[in-house]
Amino acid sequence: MREYPIRERIPLFSRGDYYFADIAENDMDTLLNISLQNGWKVGLHDFLRKKNHGMYKIASDESRSDWRFMFSLSENSRVLDMGCGLGGISLALAQRCGEVISMDCSLKRLKFLDMRAEQESIKNIFPVCGGDTLKLPFPNEYFDLVVLNGVLEWLGIFHRELKPKEVQLAKLKDIYRILKNGGNLYIGIENRMSYVNFLGAKDHSGLRFTALMPRRVADLYCKIRTGQEYRTYTYSLNGYKRLLKKANFSHIDIYATIPTYRDVFFLASVDDTKTMDYFFRYLLHIHSFKRKVIASFSRVLLRIRLFRFFLPEYGIVARK
């Protein structure tokens, strides 16, 4: 049996102390101080909202994780929220689940989540620091649901000795191991072949078009432009299916998460063209000429069954 250290009530399974967030580390310290003194709601609202409104919404709006309605969770369900950040998804899941293990590689973000759960008297959230190792510190067949919302693409940066795809695959295989039979993995992630990438949207590398380039070319381009390797791999629709099949998942469903997987307003199977067509005809609100053009073009792609390949983002459900 191996022992792990515990710091400020949080078990440490990580290999190092990382800090990843959309706000600077000293701002995170300020957020923690304000939240300790005046409560997490004041910290998020009075401080984080001004620093980064998008992050404030992500941290506080529980409706952004409505994909959870796809899963048959109960008071006995055990969920792993990997890359839980400030805990927006974990808190939403904890309302209806038995146990939520919130994992993140940043101790500071976990401290915030722990404080948040304590102040709300939520007893079924357990923060753990980790996620940077290839092997997850959980027994076999332990979870009903594992959540990787905006996480899979970043896994490659933790193991520079391996290719990003190898890291992702190893982690997915280990997730398969810790899932119960019939358990689900939910992945929220960008599409490599998204139409926005063709229009020049910035990739995770911070550069345009790198997602579309062959990996080696993208790597070389990133090294020249930023001095960093290209390690934040995303995949196409079929690429995700292949990756998950290699990780032993047999039943894979891919959903359109509209407008984004970070804040899902509409969710429907990408293979169900009739449902998607209904969405375009009746539920999509178009306020501008530019959006009208995009929607018309999307409907053409939908009719010829190509739309699913160019969606910006996916919600992927892989069942063990």
Add this chain to the structure above:
Amino acid sequence: MIDQLRDFLLDNWNKILPHLKQPHELRFLIAKGSIGGYGGKVNLFLFVDNEPQPIVIAKTVRDAQSDQLLAIEYNSLRYIHSTLSKSLREKTPQVYFLGQVGIYKVLIEEAVTGKSIDAIVTSNLFSRRQIACRMLKIIFVWLIESKKELNIRENYYINEANHKEYFSNPIEKFLRVYNISGKEKNFINNMENSISDIVKHKYPLVFEHGDLSPINIIYSKDKFWVIDWTCSKTKSLPFCDLFFLLIWFVFCNYPNEVEGIVRLNNFDQIFLKNGKYSSIASELIRDYCNKFNIDLLFLKTFFAMFIINRANKEYDILTRQADRGYIPLVKPFDQEMNYKNGSLSKNGLYINIFHRFVENSKKFIF
């Protein structure tokens, strides 16, 4: 939840939906919803077999505290369908089931296919005003007729016994939770005589939808449906739905300008003289008064009460959101959460409309 709901429906199809053919398969589309501005609801559109349109909608809520809102919608729709004449009740969805599926309370009702008026108005980039006015008139006819039918049978009215509930208590709460100026307090105090007269006239209390915005009106091929009855009330002051409808018809004309002072300026366009929409607003309000035999003299008081009730409700929603750590939080409400710094739609829209209304009360259309 989807798997549980699918199994539940397929097993109980003939009990819940006996008028529809038992399907072999169900498909889903999940859509985020909100209840009266409080984002607690999720809609699941259910498609059967290969049908291109959903046959029913399953509604559920994120937290168990909101379960009661589904019951309100269920009861209201049952009441409407048992009370209204066929031509009027056809404009509302049929409700089929309310009960527990897995850990969630679920309401199942008829799916109506069409676009929300909000979407129709905003997608017509060059003729928004004409379309908004045309649709407003169509809805208005249904609004009056349905209110008359729902109320004549119940015969509710404002009287000595209940006037505290509809006037004094909301005013007392409004004065307690908002910081208002001396001028505004005087305005409210001056409403006393008018309120006494309203009580003497025994004006009707009407069935209220409670969230009658263009988003909740679905339109298709000259047919329309009024959906989302989670905020409905059996007895309410007579103008609530009409004023709400008018305000939101104008707001939905400016989909890209929902923040800040723009919304406040839209109030001027409907309710102040010479506004872009004031002529249609005054025409509809006058017609409404005639149908219910309400004296135009009392309109300012009814309007003030509408704003006061809405502001109170908004305060409750904000407080509830704040308790859950939602956006936005109430704590600095009176300092920085006003429209200058935050989203007016969620941060004191109605209190700001009240300020505007009192400031410009002499220019009010009536």
